Structures are given as structure tokens and as C-alpha cells.
Amino acid sequence: MSALDGLEVRRTTTAQQLADGLSERIMAGAFGPGDRLRESAIAAELGVARNTIREAVRILELTGLVRYEVNRGAVVIAPTPENVEALYTARERLETAAAARTPRPGQLEAITAAFGELVEAAETGDTGKIVDRDLAFHQAIVALLDSSRLDAFYAEMTKELRFFLTVLSKSETPEQVVAxxxxxxxxxxxxxxxxxxxxxxxxxxxxxxxxxxxxxxRR
Incomplete structure (x- = not known):
């Protein structure tokens, strides 16, 4: 008998699906900065177990979109200039270090392909797609550092960056993003x-x- 007998592999859990859905609502502005995510109310409205909602909210907490506050529970993050400064400083250090390197042919192809996908997304005008392709372009640049650890670190950063880029998308056109x-x-x-x-x-x-x-x- 194998030690893995009976282990089931699921592509996506219900909690992950809920987390993805809540993330989309947050990005779309349905929940504003500082809004509470009332687990009992969400569970009742969607007809799912509260424990599942709690797990989904914990997933969102890991992405940086939600945090727990004493006596309030889970709330949507309310970004501050200090948060932005810290995140974008880390981003700049990584991306400029990557851009200082000479890409191999395959890496250059990946960056070029990522830009092409950004252009295609811009043509649709879909904010979610544009933000995703924007981040994929920068992820391809970070890959020039040839470090799987740094790739993973940047990928974690993009979860929070996605929130900020969605906010920025309201102030610029798709054409500006491409340019x-x-x-x-x-x-x-x-x-x-x-x-x-x-x-x-x-x-x-x-x-x-x-x-x-x-x-x-906003203040």
C-alpha cells in the first residue's frame, strides 16, 4: 500500500473559487477600502458553509487584499502612501536589477510575447486582462535574474500589485499602458x-x- 493511497487531487477548492470571486469583486470596487467582509452574511447569501467562507477570506489575506482587525474581523485593505512606497521600492529594486542584464534569446522572446499579449488585452479594453498582462510582462523581465526564488517572490508581490494597478487603470487609457x-x-x-x-x-x-x-x- 502506498503512503499516498486515497489522496485526492482537486484542481480548485470551493474556498479558492470563492476567494477568486471575492477578489474580482474587490478589484471591481464592489467592496471599498476598509469595508468589512462579513463571513456570516456572505455564507448566508451564497448558501455555503461559514468555514468555507473563512478559508476563502484567509486566502485573500495571504494575497494582501484583506487583513484582520481587532473587533472588526476581515476588512479590505486601505492602502496608504507608506504601503505604496514600500511595495514599489521593492519592485523597482528587482526590475532594474533584471533590466541591467542581457537577455538570452529565449528570455527576449518571452518578454516580446508578453508585450504582444498586453497589446491584445489593451484592444479588448478589459481592465482585468490588461492588468494581468501588464504584470506578466514585468514578471518576464524579472525572470532575467535567473532565480526561481526571486520569480516566486515577485509572483507573490503581484497579488498586491494587481490591486494597485487596478486603481491606476482608472486614470489612464489602454493606449497609454501599451506606450x-x-x-x-x-x-x-x-x-x-x-x-x-x-x-x-x-x-x-x-x-x-x-x-x-x-x-x-481620498483622505
């Missing part, structure tokens, strides 16, 4: 590492500043 990434791609393709680093730094710094300004307006 901002095209200059980065061109610098990498032309082998101009200094320009690639400068373009990425400018892109990240500009986005961070815009986010902090938007958050300041």
Missing part, C-alpha cells in the same frame, strides 16, 4: 541596458507617485 511598456521593450530589444533600467525606473516611480497622489485625495 509606457513599449519604450521598455524597445530598450531591452536594442540591448541598451542603461536606457532599459532608466525606463523601468521612470515607469515605476511615476506609477508610485500617481498612486500616492490618488490615495492622498
Amino acid at each position: 509606457e511598456h513599449e519604450v521598455i521593450l524597445n530598450a531591452i530589444k536594442e540591448g541598451d541596458r542603461d536606457r532599459a533600467v532608466a525606463e523601468i525606473r521612470a515607469h515605476i516611480d511615476t506609477n508610485a507617485q500617481r498612486l500616492k497622489e490618488m490615495l492622498g485625495e
